Amino acid sequence: MKITREEIGLKVMSFIKENFIFTGQEINPEESLLGSGTIDSTGILEVISFLEQTFGVQFEDKELVAENFDSVAKIQSFMFHKLAGEGD
């Protein structure tokens, strides 16, 4: 069954809250994760590894740019397209 955009967003949001926020505080999906200090450059690698495991995907080097991973909304959108593309 195809995973929806919302489901991707929820999983990503919950991973980030559990592993980087810890306080239960909400995060704005549009906010820059690096810019707000929520996650640093090493932390982003943890996010990437989570995405690879959870969604069974692998990233090419050219995909691994901040534009794809710097907010929950960007990750959601990028993953949705990637999964859709791979499903075709």
Added chain:
Amino acid sequence: MCGIAGVIHTENRHAPPSAELLHAMIGAIRYRGPDEFGLYRDHHAGLAHARLSIIDLSGGQQPMCNEDGSLWIVFNGEIFNYIELRKELQSLGHRFRTQSDTEVIIHAYEAWGNDCFLKFNGQWAFALWDAKERKLVLSRDRIGVRPLFVRQAHGKVWFASEVKAIFSDPEVSRSMDPRGLDQTFTYWASLSPVSVFHGIEEIPPGSVRVYDSTGVYREWLYWRPSYADPREPYPLSIADATEVLRDKLMHATELRMLRADVPVGSYLSGGLDSSLVAWMGGQAKKGRFQTFSLRFDDAEFDETSFQKLMASQLDSSHHDILVSRSDIARVFPEVVWHTERPILRTAPAPLYLLSQEVRRFGIKAVLTGEGADEMLAGYDLFRESKIRQFWSHQPESKIRPRLFERLYPYLGRSPNQAKGMALQFWKQGLEKARLPGFSHGPRWSTTSSIKRFFSGDIRQNMSTNPAPDVLASLPEEFAVWDPLGQAQYLEVVTLLSGYLISSQGDRMLMAHSVEGRFPFLDSDVMEFCNGLPADYKLRILDEKHILKRVAHGVIPEQIVRRQKQPYRAPDAISFVGPDAPEYVHEMLSENALKESGLFDSAAVLKFHQKCLSKGKEATASAEFSNSDNMALVGILSAQLVHHLFIKGTRPSSKDRIVFTTAIDRVSNYQQHAVQEHRL
């Protein structure tokens, strides 16, 4: 070098300060000066001193007074130009009883009043009691090498080298100050006069505070760092400036190597700064001396090969210690007992162990290279800031940020993920390139992210009672300085004064009764470096360019040319292995977290779990993210500060102190020399 403590009463209702209190206060910091103890007491003031005898071993006892006994001083530190000042004062008719620098301060104050501070080239914290006027003068050196804290309440003013001495009086209340915590988790240190303890103030570096007999005080800065105005032409070529810097640094090192009546050793980190200082120390000494180095079990932090290279060139009597993660975890509570504030890195811990080693070899004073990176732009932050500044002119440019690859060659070889993320980090705040604080924005925002762990109470207090911002008290001329000067200023007033020379410097050295001496923080050297044009210091992206010119030909070229390695130690990884000490779990337990009330306990418990599971697989410190490293060390140390200073019993000295100098004007009891003061 020493410890000082005391109290003055500014309301007449109080009985005179008791000898017992002075005993307790100085006893709490006896390690700062275990050689001799002294006290002075009258109806309104009590002063106590713990002495580490370095200059005029037989004549320098304190408290010391002027000729008519109206001015009394307790002093921690050194005035390195005391011989020159003594001559000058003698020519003005002053007569001296001792050969000490302490006596020079008293006469200088009599002769020049408030102009005396700028005449001193040294590192000091002192309290001068004017018994006639009932006036207390407190002062610290330009950059804050020596510590001084004060507490005013109930018609009394307590002061001491360390907070624990003030806390030894049961009358002094103890609690954490959320403003100090807010600043620590932004700038890595609280900004004086704010401290992490409510009501305790740190006397700012470069300042004087004078309390009158009613307890009203006046405070002013007699000095603060000031940088070159790039519109003014600079008179010296870089070649000439190199010669001047060499001479000034040589002179500063000579003063620090030779003006001591005990042998002075030197630290050797393996980097340029301490190598050069040690070499200059050797030139001054014209003989063998002892050098000391830190080595690490963890290869990512170790610099052994460079240390050995330099030690063999110096032909010094070289000693080193090997530090492991478990050593760091083991001594960390003692380290926090001495820093008296939360820290975000474990880097002080190995230095605590190193000073122990120095003392084991009978050395009481060491030269170090501290300050070179701030005075001559050695840190990556300065280079990053320069590239970010350049990038900000064309924020969409893909070419400009490639300069970061020159700074960090590994980026060029890295997979895109690391590079892309690193660039995103440096891109933060690019639009603020013209605003003060641009250089430090990324560091401050990364550090501030840890504040999300603070409890609701602390955060509430932070929002209703916000901490002063370093950018709110900038000097007027800040705006005309070159961006490098601006960044250097911020680095000096936050990290250097508040963390490096205190938590990593004075406190770790004095814990084992060792005095640090820092040629790069000589007043003449600092003034000269601050006046240099920016591109003599940071040439394109070549850091400490002019210092490399000074070092060329005398320090092995491998050390001059090597990629700068910032001094670091294993952080979070030291506390999460299977053999982590029990106290780590205790301090991060739900009970302890609730008791301190500093942090959101549920969040910290989850975070600790994450670190523990990461610890099972991690083999290197770098596998923990910078944020996680800072958060774990910061939270653990803050918990320890609470446990040791707020919850813990008040410091008391188990050992009896024998006052070999005691001037007691209350019970008309006066003695010098060996008679014991029994309590």
